[in-house]
Amino acid sequence: MAQHSGGRRVPGAPERPRSPDAVLGGGVGFSVAVVLPAGGTGERTGLQTPKQFCSLLNRPLISYTIQAFERVSWIGNIVVVVAQDNMAMMTDIIRRFRHRKARVVPGGSTRHRSIFSGVRALSEGESGAAPAKPDVVLIHDAVRPFVEEDFLFEIAMAAKENGAAGAIRPLVSTVIATKPEGFLDHSLERAKYRASEMPQGFRYDVINQAYQKCGHSDLEFGTECLLLALQYSGINAKLIEGPPTLWKVTYKRDLAAAESIIKEALCRSACVFTGASARATELALPLRKAMGVLDMELDVFPEVTGEASCLSKEWNFIQLSVHNSGLSEVEVTIRALEAADRSFLHPVVVVLVLLNASDCPSVSESWAVPAAIMELASAVRLRNILLYGVQLRRNEDPGSRGGSVERLAGLAATLIRDRNPVLAGQVLQA
Amino acid sequence: MAQHSGGRRVPGAPERPRSPDAVLGGGVGFSVAVVLPAGGTGERTGLQTPKQFCSLLNRPLISYTIQAFERVSWIGNIVVVVAQDNMAMMTDIIRRFRHRKARVVPGGSTRHRSIFSGVRALSEGESGAAPAKPDVVLIHDAVRPFVEEDFLFEIAMAAKENGAAGAIRPLVSTVIATKPEGFLDHSLERAKYRASEMPQGFRYDVINQAYQKCGHSDLEFGTECLLLALQYSGINAKLIEGPPTLWKVTYKRDLAAAESIIKEALCRSACVFTGASARATELALPLRKAMGVLDMELDVFPEVTGEASCLSKEWNFIQLSVHNSGLSEVEVTIRALEAADRSFLHPVVVVLVLLNASDCPSVSESWAVPAAIMELASAVRLRNILLYGVQLRRNEDPGSRGGSVERLAGLAATLIRDRNPVLAGQVLQA
Numbered sequence: 023m024a025q026h027s028g029g030r031r032v033p034g035a036p037e038r039p040r041s042p043d044a045v046l047g048g049g050v051g052f053s054v055a056v057v058l059p060a061g062g063t064g065e066r067t068g069l070q071t072p073k074q075f076c077s078l079l080n081r082p083l084i085s086y087t088i089q090a091f092e093r094v095s096w097i098g099n100i101v102v103v104v105a106q107d108n109m110a111m112m113t114d115i116i117r118r119f120r121h122r123k124a125r126v127v128p129g130g131s132t133r134h135r136s137i138f139s140g141v142r143a144l145s146e147g148e149s150g151a152a153p154a155k156p157d158v159v160l161i162h163d164a165v166r167p168f169v170e171e172d173f174l175f176e177i178a179m180a181a182k183e184n185g186a187a188g189a190i191r192p193l194v195s196t197v198i199a200t201k202p203e204g205f206l207d208h209s210l211e212r213a214k215y216r217a218s219e220m221p222q223g224f225r226y227d228v229i230n231q232a233y234q235k236c237g238h239s240d241l242e243f244g245t246e247c248l249l250l251a252l253q254y255s256g257i258n259a260k261l262i263e264g265p266p267t268l269w270k271v272t273y274k275r276d277l278a279a280a281e282s283i284i285k286e287a288l289c290r291s292a293c294v295f296t297g298a299s300a301r302a303t304e305l306a307l308p309l310r311k312a313m314g315v316l317d318m319e320l321d322v323f324p325e326v327t328g329e330a331s332c333l334s335k336e337w338n339f340i341q342l343s344v345h346n347s348g349l350s351e352v353e354v355t356i357r358a359l360e361a362a363d364r365s366f367l368h369p370v371v372v373v374l375v376l377l378n379a380s381d382c383p384s385v386s387e388s389w390a391v392p393a394a395i396m397e398l399a400s401a402v403r404l405r406n407i408l409l410y411g412v413q414l415r416r417n418e419d420p421g422s423r424g425g426s427v428e429r430l431a432g433l434a435a436t437l438i439r440d441r442n443p444v445l446a447g448q449v450l451q452a
Numbered sequence: 453m454a455q456h457s458g459g460r461r462v463p464g465a466p467e468r469p470r471s472p473d474a475v476l477g478g479g480v481g482f483s484v485a486v487v488l489p490a491g492g493t494g495e496r497t498g499l500q501t502p503k504q505f506c507s508l509l510n511r512p513l514i515s516y517t518i519q520a521f522e523r524v525s526w527i528g529n530i531v532v533v534v535a536q537d538n539m540a541m542m543t544d545i546i547r548r549f550r551h552r553k554a555r556v557v558p559g560g561s562t563r564h565r566s567i568f569s570g571v572r573a574l575s576e577g578e579s580g581a582a583p584a585k586p587d588v589v590l591i592h593d594a595v596r597p598f599v600e601e602d603f604l605f606e607i608a609m610a611a612k613e614n615g616a617a618g619a620i621r622p623l624v625s626t627v628i629a630t631k632p633e634g635f636l637d638h639s640l641e642r643a644k645y646r647a648s649e650m651p652q653g654f655r656y657d658v659i660n661q662a663y664q665k666c667g668h669s670d671l672e673f674g675t676e677c678l679l680l681a682l683q684y685s686g687i688n689a690k691l692i693e694g695p696p697t698l699w700k701v702t703y704k705r706d707l708a709a710a711e712s713i714i715k716e717a718l719c720r721s722a723c724v725f726t727g728a729s730a731r732a733t734e735l736a737l738p739l740r741k742a743m744g745v746l747d748m749e750l751d752v753f754p755e756v757t758g759e760a761s762c763l764s765k766e767w768n769f770i771q772l773s774v775h776n777s778g779l780s781e782v783e784v785t786i787r788a789l790e791a792a793d794r795s796f797l798h799p800v801v802v803v804l805v806l807l808n809a810s811d812c813p814s815v816s817e818s819w820a821v822p823a824a825i826m827e828l829a830s831a832v833r834l835r836n837i838l839l840y841g842v843q844l845r846r847n848e849d850p851g852s853r854g855g856s857v858e859r860l861a862g863l864a865a866t867l868i869r870d871r872n873p874v875l876a877g878q879v880l881q882a
Contacts, residue, residue, distance in 0.1 A: 190628070194702065195647035196676045197627055198620070205688040206618070209648065209679050217625035218639065246626045249639050258635040261628070266703055272624065273696055275709035282708030392881065436874040444866040450878050451826065
């Protein structure tokens, strides 16, 4: 994600994978688990699918949120609470996107009952395992996928110290009190109030005790966990101002906003393979310059083998090939991507740039290669790799050479940004 | 706009254009003017350009907001208030997008001072004209472009009756009171409070008097016009719950959301011209069916002439042509669009579908037509018309014919939805 800081404040996080239940946190020094209530019906989006299950780039929103926690080394396990009807779907999402720290439990009829189910599940352990009650529980909304590690760290530390902590944000609008007949009574002094957001953190016993003591009416009509901690555990939560990225996907338009954030995070850079051709090698530098103007960084390598490090960090690849070499080079690149198992979280983009076509190619040349690209693209699309072609026409007029590299850069940047599966297999003209 | 109701509640609105200053409102029965404060610096978007001037589909956000008011027959004139530095740019926007009801005045150093400038300007009239103080003033944010006529009508009527009226929305988050040291004090009972949004409406004398009486501190630090009306004109505003479309473009992500709403409103339907070919005519029905599945309605006509009514309501055109007829048919369509002056508000999409290409075209056929499409597309793009080509390959296997129409529909729908200028002139393969 764009907002991921790489753990600036968690320098001690170990690199080797550890057993989720045993994590005591190289980063925080105590054990932290997460409850993600995901029982909402999403009626405000105006969509049939609850918004946490809506797909962005072929992957449900909730999987992005789970990933935001899973990548944090000091977070041990994640309990996702869903309606009974969605148990099978959620289990499948966890399997497909390989969320090894997450498990799913059935929720209750209200938000508080669902969170309580998640909190209880944390002390019960997984089937067969010994209970592993965490020191601190973070509670978050399934529809706030952009939460950052830094901020989770702040909340977890403040929860451990104070018993409870929660994210706040400034009020966006003036809050006004209304009279029963629908007239203005007064407006609140903005400086004294804040919007309560997620995530929130609690010492396990604080939130568990609050839920055990609270009454039917709290479980039925309440929404604010911090208030339960205050009323039933006597804890004044520490409030911490969070960044705008804590924002909650609420309406249909928010799905478009979330998708644009995800896409932008994926398109910052690309890896270029020049292959064996001198012309391709010569093109790499002007292309890097032209794409730099479009805010995309290029790393240039002769070929995929031996440079596999870029495979594990890049989502975008540009293969430069001379037209008559066919698809052999791009096939090598794609096989390497498949071997690196790169595309299960996000669609990977491969742009094949064909050089050296004359202005009047032979009939076989003009059709055979595009048809082969279309066929290869159809096959790899099933494995979440989006292959596009761009034909760079040889232009004998040196004055317009710059223009054609810029067009190539513009097309490649558009294909990488949009990640549009409908256009996979097309060969565009630069 | 998607949300435009076509004026369900304003049945008496006349159709002929009237002089802005003389409008007494076939719809409301009194004169209504608008003040749009647009002085914000947009620091929350994280962009250099203030958000009201950010471009969506090649047109600044504020122009969409102006249009939302301008299309309402009973709204007389619109005063846009901008920082002195932006006067020239705003004047140019009004000219380019032909906002005949709008004029621009310089604002003050705060939101209230700017609104007051706009209110004052309404009683001063335009240069040389007699003052034409409106009965009711609507105040709105430049960055809420999706306000609907229905709701403006409700606010205007309530303002006339009660002296002041404002839009409210339910609170999205729990509002909490904080202690000075950053701990939770208490949370507000959500049912009693609302977020105050825009638009708001006032009888002219109510808002004018409030601004004349209020003090330096109100003008400097206040934000809520309804509160001024209460304190200085003794008016309890009527509060009316508005739809989610009143939402305010605040962060960079909101620009993506706004663009997706605008694009969606433009891509509901398209007009198909079949030309003279029997094959094209035969294709029209299956294409209409396939695009219906993708939520896009098609209206089919033999040719553009004589059917000019669709030119004035459609933003999207699909021209079916046999490959060897060249571009003459699509050129006729484009000339008709230019004559109808259709593209000054939104980019118009023209998808040229080429039929009848054999699997092995001659060399001249395979290159000459795409090159001509690219050239034509470059020329018309300057006039905000986006031309794309789709080549429908002749497939001799009847079993796969359906598949190729579906691919055509998918490509046409994608081109129409995305309106991507970078892809203009490309010929895609269906």
